[in-house]
Amino acid sequence: MTRMYKGMIALPVLAAVLAGCGDSGSTSNSSQGAASGSASQGNGEKIKLSVWHNYSGDDLRAKTVRGLIEQFRKEHPEVELDSQPIPTDAYRQRIQTVAAARELPDVFMSYSGSFTDEFQKAGLIQPISELLEGNKEWADGFLPGAMDIFTYDGEVYSVPVAMSATSFLFYNKELFEKNGLSVPKTWDELLADVKAFKEKGITPIALGNQAPWVAQSTMFGVMADRLTGTDWFMNAIHGQGASFTDPIFVKALGYFKQLSDAGAFQEGANSLDNTQAEQTFIQGNAAMIMNGSWSISDWAASATQDQMDKVGVAVFPTLPDGKGKANTITGGPGGGFVLNAEAEGRKRELAMELIYKLSSADAQKAVAESNSMVMYNVDIDSSKVTPLFNEAFNLVKTLSFSPVYDLYMSAAGGEAVNNGLQDLMLGGKPETVAAQIQAAQAGTGN
Amino acid sequence: MTNAGRLKLFMISCLAPGLLVYGLFAIVPIVWSAYYGFFDWSGIGEPKYAGWDNYASVVREPLFWRALKNNIIVVGASILGQLPIALALALLLNRNTWFSRTVRSAVFMPMVMSTVVVALIWKYIYHPQIGVLNYALKLVGLESWTMPWLSDPSVNMYALSVPIIWANVGPYLIIFVSAIQNLPSEVDEAAKLDGAVGGRKLFSVTLPMMWDTIKVTVIMCIAGSLKAFDLVFVMTHGGPAHTTELLATYMYNSTFAVYRYGYGSAISTLIVLVSAALILFSQLLMNRRSSS
Numbered sequence: 001m002t003r004m005y006k007g008m009i010a011l012p013v014l015a016a017v018l019a020g021c022g023d024s025g026s027t028s029n030s031s032q033g034a035a036s037g038s039a040s041q042g043n044g045e046k047i048k049l050s051v052w053h054n055y056s057g058d059d060l061r062a063k064t065v066r067g068l069i070e071q072f073r074k075e076h077p078e079v080e081l082d083s084q085p086i087p088t089d090a091y092r093q094r095i096q097t098v099a100a101a102r103e104l105p106d107v108f109m110s111y112s113g114s115f116t117d118e119f120q121k122a123g124l125i126q127p128i129s130e131l132l133e134g135n136k137e138w139a140d141g142f143l144p145g146a147m148d149i150f151t152y153d154g155e156v157y158s159v160p161v162a163m164s165a166t167s168f169l170f171y172n173k174e175l176f177e178k179n180g181l182s183v184p185k186t187w188d189e190l191l192a193d194v195k196a197f198k199e200k201g202i203t204p205i206a207l208g209n210q211a212p213w214v215a216q217s218t219m220f221g222v223m224a225d226r227l228t229g230t231d232w233f234m235n236a237i238h239g240q241g242a243s244f245t246d247p248i249f250v251k252a253l254g255y256f257k258q259l260s261d262a263g264a265f266q267e268g269a270n271s272l273d274n275t276q277a278e279q280t281f282i283q284g285n286a287a288m289i290m291n292g293s294w295s296i297s298d299w300a301a302s303a304t305q306d307q308m309d310k311v312g313v314a315v316f317p318t319l320p321d322g323k324g325k326a327n328t329i330t331g332g333p334g335g336g337f338v339l340n341a342e343a344e345g346r347k348r349e350l351a352m353e354l355i356y357k358l359s360s361a362d363a364q365k366a367v368a369e370s371n372s373m374v375m376y377n378v379d380i381d382s383s384k385v386t387p388l389f390n391e392a393f394n395l396v397k398t399l400s401f402s403p404v405y406d407l408y409m410s411a412a413g414g415e416a417v418n419n420g421l422q423d424l425m426l427g428g429k430p431e432t433v434a435a436q437i438q439a440a441q442a443g444t445g446n
Numbered sequence: 447m448t449n450a451g452r453l454k455l456f457m458i459s460c461l462a463p464g465l466l467v468y469g470l471f472a473i474v475p476i477v478w479s480a481y482y483g484f485f486d487w488s489g490i491g492e493p494k495y496a497g498w499d500n501y502a503s504v505v506r507e508p509l510f511w512r513a514l515k516n517n518i519i520v521v522g523a524s525i526l527g528q529l530p531i532a533l534a535l536a537l538l539l540n541r542n543t544w545f546s547r548t549v550r551s552a553v554f555m556p557m558v559m560s561t562v563v564v565a566l567i568w569k570y571i572y573h574p575q576i577g578v579l580n581y582a583l584k585l586v587g588l589e590s591w592t593m594p595w596l597s598d599p600s601v602n603m604y605a606l607s608v609p610i611i612w613a614n615v616g617p618y619l620i621i622f623v624s625a626i627q628n629l630p631s632e633v634d635e636a637a638k639l640d641g642a643v644g645g646r647k648l649f650s651v652t653l654p655m656m657w658d659t660i661k662v663t664v665i666m667c668i669a670g671s672l673k674a675f676d677l678v679f680v681m682t683h684g685g686p687a688h689t690t691e692l693l694a695t696y697m698y699n700s701t702f703a704v705y706r707y708g709y710g711s712a713i714s715t716l717i718v719l720v721s722a723a724l725i726l727f728s729q730l731l732m733n734r735r736s737s738s
Contacts, residue, residue, distance in 0.1 A: 096490070422687035425686070
């Protein structure tokens with residue numbers, strides 16, 4: 001424990017030390033900058049620009065984005081670009097830690113929703129509206145609603161470089177055919193399928209919920225939205241005339257519990273991770289899995305063609321007397337690059353250019369062709385992507401989005417939903433869980 | 447200056463650098479985090495002074511008490527598991543034969559493995575579908591005993607204690623072996639002449655002479671178990687639904703998952719107090735036992 005604290009305190013100190021080093025470094029670099037004959041403002045000093053992002057992996061999308069950053073580096077010899085890829089699991093924390101120390105990089109990837117809200121509220125980032133005004137044609141290419149989540153008081157702070165669609169219902173065509181079942185369109189059909197598969201000894205729905213966001217993000221969010229509708233949710237998180245203790249939300253929790261009690265998930269789902277569940281499904285040991293678009297790239301990297309061909313994709317079935325829309329999927333604009341409030345002058349211009357480079361029409365197309373969904377109207381070359389991706393991307397274009405719970409709720413509220421769902425699977429009561437969620441969400445709503 | 451005074455000055459100047467480093471990196475952060483505990487801070491923006499609010503809400507929070515209870519299970523499992531196993535093995539293996547050296551190294555093995563590796567190995571042992579444990583139970587016909595070891599709240603804390611014991615027996619074994627080998631051989635011979643053998647010799651001669659070592663290991667055990675974090679964090683993240691939350695994972699989750707830095711600081715200050723209290727208690731208990 002003391003070790004943690006040493007770490008917490010050492011970080012700002014370390015940051016200060018590093019910043020000190022950086023400053024002296026820039027003066028000594030000035031001679032080199034002049035020698036390389038850069039055109040930057042004629043003062044001969046290289047402009048330092050730092051960019052942090054979570055495209056650190058070996059997957060196609062990460063490589064594509066890193067490639068774009070390298071292109072920017074080549075096109076701008078006057079810039080000393082410091083690009084820091086940070087693994088996704090650690091990303092939020094790293095950014096939070098440097099934000100606490102006021103040492104944020106000039107440009108960084110920020111998740112849409114409450115994550116970006118906090119930076120905006122604290123005045124740590126600045127708008128990039130002029131970039132959109134200067135490139136009308138580009139700005140018009142975004143899908144409807146793409147910018148809304150990054151717009152505060154009429155100013156746009158970022159544009160999405162990804163689309164997150166977190167609750168596809170993937171199913172194994174072969175298992176459904178063999179057992180004479182059809183893909184569920186309604187809640188009752190879903191329960192009937194679960195029962196039938198269970199009797200055959202096949203796991204109905206693979207779930208790996210050790211990291212507890214999985215059940216919430218891939219399944220519960222869309223279930224609850226079917227029942228409550230999006231407006232109710234938005235009111236509930238802001239405490240405006242709706243609360244998580246409302247009967248309708250308790251009912252949504254009840255539906256999830258019903259699914260779990262019916263034995264839809266394999267035993268010990270709470271001690272398996274999402275990757276293990278993805279594997280269970282793709283190996284044909286489970287009939288269905290609910291997961292985000294990321295699963296497609298995971299499978300594209302690890303599964304055989306034969307296994308991939310058996311996978312079909314659909315949306316979560318309708319619920320009886322639901323107030324929400326039937327054809328929705330949780331998700332929407334994913335992360336985007338934001339601009340540090342402290343960037344000014346030439347540095348600010350270059351940072352804007354970098355943001356444009358990473359979210360231009362060409363960039364969006366390149367990302368889409370790496371089997372990754374975007375909020376941009378692109379014509380993808382279908383020979384470059386997997387058929388499953390194409391099918392899912394085309395499906396998503398026909399759906400409307402509903403909010404991913406933990407992107408909109410406060411950190412404490414989201415945590416309470418995640419743990420509450422685990423609690424329901426272990427036998428907890430919907431009423432108790434609802435009360436905990438409400439307390440956590442209301443407690444931190446500033 | 448007198449000779450004694452000069453000596454004292456020399457001692458102080460020798461101790462100073464070490465004390466300074468220790469104070470800076472161990473004492474100051476504790477005080478600092480106790481101070482942070484008085485603020486409401488999300489990690490971004492200005493901290494707001496909150497008085498005793500954080501401490502009060504930690505103490506009122508049922509999760510904190512559950513974490514404390516789980517931690518006591520780990521402390522208990524460590525003291526009642528690690529120390530007796532280590533002691534028994536040390537008594538059996540104190541000869542320097544090829545066999546006992548091999549067994550000693552084998553027991554020490556998990557200590558040199560990364561905790562993450564240990565955690566992943568045990569995660570697979572406990573895996574509900576493909577785990578070795580459930581498979582073995584099925585093989586011997588105990589199918590009714592199989593269960594999701596890490597997600598069933600009635601057993602998961604005990605299931606987690608097993609790898610914690612397994613991974614930490616090693617160092618205590620080494621300490622006990624060296625304590626036994628340092629016992630003066632005259633006492634051993636005198637005991638033999640007086641006819642004390644077997645259990646009598648163990649309880650009247652060997653153990654009393656090792657008592658100081660045992661006391662030290664109990665303290666190490668308590669301190670180590672209260673710090674327990676990595677193994678549990680990798681295996682369960684403190685879940686499902688906080689059922690395996692320990693004080694340290696609870697502190698971590700409150701600070702870094704929910705961004706309540708002040709609240710997390712208040713928890714860690716309480717962990718320091720709880721550890722100090724437990725160690726004091728165990729010392730009192732053992733001092734009384736040794737003087738009686």
